[in-house]
Amino acid sequence: MPPSADAADRVGMLVPSGMLGAGFDPATVERGLTLNPHVIAVDGGSTDSGPYYLGTGTAKTTAAAVARDLRILLDAAARAGIPLVVGSCGTGGTDSGVDWVAGIAEDILAETGLGLKIARIYSEQNSTFLKEQLDAGRIQPLAPLGPLEAATLEDCTHIVGMMGHEPIADAIRAGAQVVLAGRATDTAVAAAVPLMLGMPPGPTWHAAKIVECGGQCTTNPRAGGVFATIDRSGFVIEPLDPDSACTPISVAAHMLYETVNPYRMREPAGTLDVSSADYTALDDRRVRVEGSRFEPAEQHTIKLEGSRITGYETVSFTGIRDPYIAANIDRWAALLRTMLAERIAQTLGLNTDDYALDIRLYGHNAILQDIDPDTGPAREVGVMLLVNAPTQATATAIAKVANPLMLHLPLPEMHYLPSFAFATSPAETERGAAYEFVLNHVVEVDSPSSMFRTHHTREVTRV
Template sequence: MRIPRITLISPTGALGMGFLDESLERGIALKPDLIACDAGSTDSGPFYLGSGTPKMSRFAILHDLRRLLSARDRLNVPLIIGSCGTSGVDSAVDWMRELALEIASEDGLKFKLGRVYSEQNPEIMADAFKSGKIEALPGASELDEQTILNCSHIVAMMGHEPIVYLLENKCDVILCGRASDTALFAAVPLMRGFIPGPVWHCAKTIECGAICSTITRADGVYAEIDDNGFSVEPLALDASCTPLSLASHTLYENADPFLIREPSGTLDTQNANYHAVSERKTRVEGSVFRPERYTLKMEGATLSGFQTITIGGVRDPYILARIETWLAEMRVFFKERLKELTGKTLGEEVRLDISQYGRNAVMGELEPVPEEMPHEI
């Protein structure tokens, strides 16, 4: 007979961001059935995928991973880490394994470890593109075969199925390549037969830890799922999960907050109801999951060049009064010196981007007050 509810902990938004030790202890005391944590993102751009290097330091990863492995050992529940090493390339999964084994040796921990790779062969992907098996995502730039072949790394964002396979093979610690954040939290509940609607919506809500609460620092949340819905509360006592904070999280990294795509289908939150259970906990009911044709999002990165950043400040009121003319003259000077010193042509081999922070740098042409001039840039 299946248990009536399942409980989960999302300790932080990303492995290496940290969390309060007292929050994790509070979570352990609640005896969750699963601990899961994302370790990657595309938010920081293509560099980490292209280079295959992690954004978070080894020290930061060790700090968080050591505490989560200890918590897993105390609870005897699965620990699932997704998108290892920021991008989820194969070498990053292996690197995370080395760190986990290092911690196990130092702390006397024993566990069965499983790995799921997500990296794809560019030549196979190019053939798939030629045969029409790769479709562009909405808003994607034009893709061609050579761009695919030029990729240093290509990863496929996996769903929950490979994770379930390792869970069924009794793995205690699962390290994933590039994975849907939600899949990490959905795998155990789906494997145990819980209804997909509440499972996927809960997973989407808690994927980034305490971001779905009223605090902004890195920390965790605790969730309970049953067949009618789910509830979420923060692990930090100075935070709350309100109907507004949970509902607004569906806007996070989604073009449509009501229809959220996963590899195996779409989460539909249009009829979801959010109501406060207490000052700190909110319950959600009414979300459904609609199975659809299985697809995997592919992410690739190619070397497009090398970047140098120069920061300069201008406080001179004379220059600020004619800033556009001054910048145009600087661009001409740069173009001439570039040709003289390197033989390269600005606009063809080299790109020069100038951002005036303090004046339209963030919103550009969308800035509603473009004419206001600060006293310094």
Template sequence: MVRSDMNDQMMEVRIVSATGVSGSGFKESSLATSLEMKPHFIGCDCGSTDPGPAPLGSGKTAFPRQAVKRDLRLMLKAARQAKIPLLLGSAGTAGGEPHLAVVKEIILEIAAEEKLSFPLALIHSEQDKSYLKRRLREGRIKPLKPAPDFDEAAIDRAVRIVGMMGEEPFLRALDHGAEVIVAGRASDCAIFAGIPIQMGIPPGIAWHAAKILECGAAAAVSRSSPDCMFATLRQDHFDLETPNPEMRCSPQSIAAHSLYENSDPYRLVESSGVIDLSAAQYEALDDRRVRVRGSRFEPAQRY
């Protein structure tokens, strides 16, 4: 369950992102410091398209199993110690069935070795080809520009096809009692945006914070290595800080992150809508923390 220690006078949601992708590493001390700030949940985007389509087609992870297990062990132990949920999206790099299976196997190994017990949810994203062909014939599948024409032959040629989920499957799993979630292909931001929105944080604040959190400490000034990022979300702003005292955030480093993986730094597109940063303001609280205001969210007309 998500901890319920909020009050109406100062509603806030606290989140720790362990790292930008599981297997890339983070400092154990950074996660320990994050726990001292009493997060409501731990999240980690476990996927990446940086390696190209090979992990999806081969069913293999981009990072060595040992590296992934090291990161997952620390995350899982921290979540169970704090009695908060652990949300993992795009499991095993690409989020297909073999990727989901290997992460599940690792989680169960760790649970046995550490003598941990918890409700585990697996959320599948790999699509059945016959289902996709039926939806294509119904006119429900259209290629994104400038992608080539998409037909049944393309479906047949694909080794596997995954659909990208939003925040809704994570929230349903939590509502059914899951405390550890291993999800297939997912929007990176959805891992972090769903719980805050459900707890009453405005979508613009939640989605913008999620966009920064999904990359771990990547938005820090001159990040020396992958590491954790911590966010505190409130009704009209969110604060960001790196638990690692050797790193820091600045208004420039946080604002610059909107250039990452986006064609327009003022309008960040998600499946369910657009994060509008045209009125966003970035303020240095001190030499390490940044406050962000003014982020808005425009729901998509079709989702």
């Protein structure tokens, strides 16, 4: 158990970075320990990097980077006698992601002899169970998706439920000193211990939201982590790096990050409302926040995330420096698409329903496309062709058909043959299976922990 908060005067949260494996200065953790934390909390994953990691059940971080961070944090938690909580292990929060991080942690504990008890909380969901919930009318869509079909559940390679703080708090109450959770809300990882120790939900959930990405709420996001102290009427937040600072603007601005509404944010158990929050600078480094409220939901829900294979991809990239084509790049791209469709039909016998093409013009409008406000000609343009087809061989064959067009295609009025520059040789790179997110739905549950499974391990001793 963490240090007692029976007096309920304050609970401290040490968040070393925005993600396990991202790295941080060990000195910032040491400084955080001097502030008397009750928990060390860090996120281990996200959907930020797309559906591949959930779809494959693999991590975007390296084992070496995760081990480096864990070694520091396990030692810090053991010395302080407080829990270490990691959420969304292995990026997507799959069962294999939890086991991957747990294996690294157990190796470190065996090597160092720290003897900490680990709880693994699994969040992966069975499609048979979810179809039963669907038939019972307990799964509802979130915008912009519509009603869920059973076939979508069957198509997913992995489905996870996004837990709130309850399973984490249950694991700590049961004696866990290290909690390695599957998919969890970013905020639940930090909020679990303060809520368990009696802190009010409004300040707790707001503080958890602000610290979720470590130093991103500071004036120097690269500097690492932050420390939040929650009390009965609000919370104080400060950076762990002495050369960084929190300001009212930097703290308040984090409510704009990954939220539909900058004043309201839904959690499984209810909604955080910061519309009346006040942000006050206590000095040149610390900010106090008061006025946050939490509205309990009438129905507890668990959000589902699922990823499925959409096909197989091959990518090709060429650079254009020809000033005339760069000035007429939209016409050139349209010509490329038209001629490519004709040649694919001629050589491979495929029509446009048999594959998908994405042509991105980097340096022109690849990010915003038609809504890009900059209409001036680009000096140089990078052309990315992304082919998606039912098989890898087909995707690569299509990219090979595009090869001569992406190397020399002139506009009709040009009287010379332009030359472009492929970024790689061979020009085609096979990306393998491509994935997409297909679930944006919630399951109505009677118990906050019913969809999650917790496995407790004994102390890991030196071998």
